[in-house]
Amino acid sequence: MKIRAKQNLSLLLCVLPALLVYGVFKLYPAVSGVYYAMTDWNGLSKTYSFVGLDNFAEVLTDGYYWQAMLFTLKYVLVMVVIANVIALMLAVAIESRRRAKGLFRTVFYMPNMISMVIGGYMWMFIFTRVLYFMSDNWGMTFLDQSWIGDPNYAFFAIIVVAAWGAIGYLMIIYMAALQGVSPQLKEAAYLDGANAWQTFWRVTFPMIGHALTICIFWTLNSAFQVFDVIYTLTGGGPGRATQSVALNIYEEAFQGNVRFGYATAKSTVLFAIVLVITIVQLRLMKGREQEL
Amino acid sequence: MKQKRLLVDWLVFIALTLAALFTLFPLLMALMNSFKTNGQLLTDVVGWPQSLNFDNYLRTWDKMHYLRSLGNNLYLAIISVTLIVLLSALAGWRLCRTKTKLSGFLFSLFVFSMLIPFSSIMIPLYRVVLVLKLKNSLFGLCLVYAGLGVSMAIFLYHGFVKGIPLELEEAAAIDGCTMRQTFFSIVMPMLSPITATIVITNALWIWNDFLLPLVVISKNDKYTLLLSTNTLFGQYSSDWTAILSALILAAVPVIIFYAIFQKRILEGIADGAVKG
Numbered sequence: 001m002k003i004r005a006k007q008n009l010s011l012l013l014c015v016l017p018a019l020l021v022y023g024v025f026k027l028y029p030a031v032s033g034v035y036y037a038m039t040d041w042n043g044l045s046k047t048y049s050f051v052g053l054d055n056f057a058e059v060l061t062d063g064y065y066w067q068a069m070l071f072t073l074k075y076v077l078v079m080v081v082i083a084n085v086i087a088l089m090l091a092v093a094i095e096s097r098r099r100a101k102g103l104f105r106t107v108f109y110m111p112n113m114i115s116m117v118i119g120g121y122m123w124m125f126i127f128t129r130v131l132y133f134m135s136d137n138w139g140m141t142f143l144d145q146s147w148i149g150d151p152n153y154a155f156f157a158i159i160v161v162a163a164w165g166a167i168g169y170l171m172i173i174y175m176a177a178l179q180g181v182s183p184q185l186k187e188a189a190y191l192d193g194a195n196a197w198q199t200f201w202r203v204t205f206p207m208i209g210h211a212l213t214i215c216i217f218w219t220l221n222s223a224f225q226v227f228d229v230i231y232t233l234t235g236g237g238p239g240r241a242t243q244s245v246a247l248n249i250y251e252e253a254f255q256g257n258v259r260f261g262y263a264t265a266k267s268t269v270l271f272a273i274v275l276v277i278t279i280v281q282l283r284l285m286k287g288r289e290q291e292l
Numbered sequence: 293m294k295q296k297r298l299l300v301d302w303l304v305f306i307a308l309t310l311a312a313l314f315t316l317f318p319l320l321m322a323l324m325n326s327f328k329t330n331g332q333l334l335t336d337v338v339g340w341p342q343s344l345n346f347d348n349y350l351r352t353w354d355k356m357h358y359l360r361s362l363g364n365n366l367y368l369a370i371i372s373v374t375l376i377v378l379l380s381a382l383a384g385w386r387l388c389r390t391k392t393k394l395s396g397f398l399f400s401l402f403v404f405s406m407l408i409p410f411s412s413i414m415i416p417l418y419r420v421v422l423v424l425k426l427k428n429s430l431f432g433l434c435l436v437y438a439g440l441g442v443s444m445a446i447f448l449y450h451g452f453v454k455g456i457p458l459e460l461e462e463a464a465a466i467d468g469c470t471m472r473q474t475f476f477s478i479v480m481p482m483l484s485p486i487t488a489t490i491v492i493t494n495a496l497w498i499w500n501d502f503l504l505p506l507v508v509i510s511k512n513d514k515y516t517l518l519l520s521t522n523t524l525f526g527q528y529s530s531d532w533t534a535i536l537s538a539l540i541l542a543a544v545p546v547i548i549f550y551a552i553f554q555k556r557i558l559e560g561i562a563d564g565a566v567k568g
Contacts, residue, residue: 008394010471014386015398018379018442022402024424025439029416030408036416090311093304100305106554107312110319113550113557114543115500117518121525121539122318125532130321133337164315169561176562214565225409228502232522246411246503253415254507264415271412278407 037265042258055265064240065266068248069273075158075244076223083163084215087170092200094171095178105175109168116165120232123161124148127233151241154234158242162229166222170215177211178204213285220281224274245270319543326537333533348537355527356520356538357512362545365516367430368505369498372437376494377487380442384449385479389458399450402443410440414507421508428511436508437498445490448564452486453479492553492560499546517542 037055041048059065094104111119127147135143147157181204189199227246230236236243236251243251249270253263325333326348327341352358387399417436426432460482464474480487502518509519521542528534550557 011386011390015383018383021439022442025436029413033416113546117502118539122322172562173565267412
């Protein structure tokens with residue numbers, strides 16, 4: 001008993017510094033957020049009052065919020081599919097090569113090193129200047145679109161830039177997983193007369209299920225919070241056509257209204273939705289992994 | 293059969309090369325046009341610059357207070373990462389080595405919040421920053437990063453310590469090492485592989501983070517590279533030669549870092565992702 005108490009004391013001493021910063025800057029905000037979401041706190045005045053579930057009721061009928069949510073869902077769906085398919089294709093292609101593997105890996109990972117703010121502005125230059133030049137001078141007239149100004153093209157532009165920035169990371173994870181697939185298995189499949197296509201889907205793909213779970217989890221999570229790319233590229237415009245939920249919350253809290261309590265209610269709803277979707281995803285995919 | 297294999301190899305190579313060119317395209321365009329005059333940019337966007345003139349760079353170097361912004365970035369990254377590593381290694385180590393109910397509870401307390409998205413805690417966090425008078429304080433921002441970063445790092449350290457045999461620490465205790473000595477001279481060196489992973493992932497995250505500094509820092513002299521670049525973008529609106537040179541300047545430190553530590557970074561990223 002005494003030993004246990006002593007152990008716990010030394011544990012507490014060692015954990016305390018981490019617990020302190022964690023408690024103050026993550027745990028407390030997370031917990032108190034639920035409370036602020038039920039107040040009319042506006043960030044400027046010192047006093048605020050408890051309004052119960054009024055904010056949540058308002059969120060439910062907030063057209064802009066759900067428009068942003070719908071946009072975000074569309075973005076998440078497209079990103080999860082496109083980024084993962086391309087990343088896996090690149091990983092397989094690079095792994096199939098004997099030479100220049102390192103060079104390709106280096107190049108494809110490069111965008112991940114640079115902040116999406118920088119990447120976003122660079123692409124803005126491409127979309128507003130370079131593509132027009134190509135269309136005017138090289139006869140590539142299909143490039144002559146309002147890439148930032150038209151909602152449909154703006155969505156496409158955002159996906160291009162976001163995928164450009166995310167694919168390298170996913171590719172690295174897929175490559176690590178592919179390297180873990182034993183060559184004997186592939187050899188055996190080859191001897192049994194399987195072609196490359198069959199070998200990939202029947203042997204390799206089931207073996208990298210773990211990487212697939214990680215990558216889809218990561219894409220889901222980061223795509224739901226998308227901010228930098230849209231902030232730099234379209235700023236949520238034209239109008240609010242490309243506004244993501246994170247941008248909508250930022251706008252509510254830090255531009256114009258400063259309705260902190262209400263914005264917190266919005267972010268709580270976002271958290272609940274993300275939580276449910278990621279838990280469902282992990283359950284589904286973990287279950288599949290074990291079957292194999 | 294062999295010929296078909298060769299053809300496929302070539303097709304793969306061509307596809308990869310095209311994808312690589314696409315990846316580098318915005319970077320190359322930014323780099324090339326950052327050396328042009330505004331006149332040349334207007335008449336020939338995709339051509340080579342007529343000469344290597346650094347006028348744009350000289351203009352933006354001062355405008356974005358490059359060295360000061362770079363210094364702020366370095367300060368943030370170094371202090372925050374040091375804090376995260378020390379606090380998490382100590383906590384993760386003891387949490388793994390202590391087998392009590394309390395330790396199980398504390399560990400799950402750290403881990404459970406890993407799913408909470410940043411945008412969900414942003415506003416209450418901003419309030420904490422205001423109340424503690426940490427707005428516009430770079431050190432305060434480091435503390436925030438530490439608070440946000442420790443759970444993942446503790447999780448990784450906890451998992452790594454599990455794989456280290458206990459005997460060394462026991463031997464050290466028998467030889468009369470204090471806990472502090474054991475931690476710094478026995479445990480920390482053994483943790484170095486996972487420490488490398490944690491340093492890399494956290495340094496990159498903090499270096500490239502935009503939203504948190506955007507919210508917490510509003511004084512020019514505390515601006516990070518990204519905040520300075522962002523302001524410049526507002527000021528110069530369509531003066532692309534200036535903006536592009538600023539973007540290149542802001543990207544150069546990471547590119548150099550990448551060129552030097554490339555292998556380690558790629559290993560660390562894969563490692564951190566799989567274990568996380």
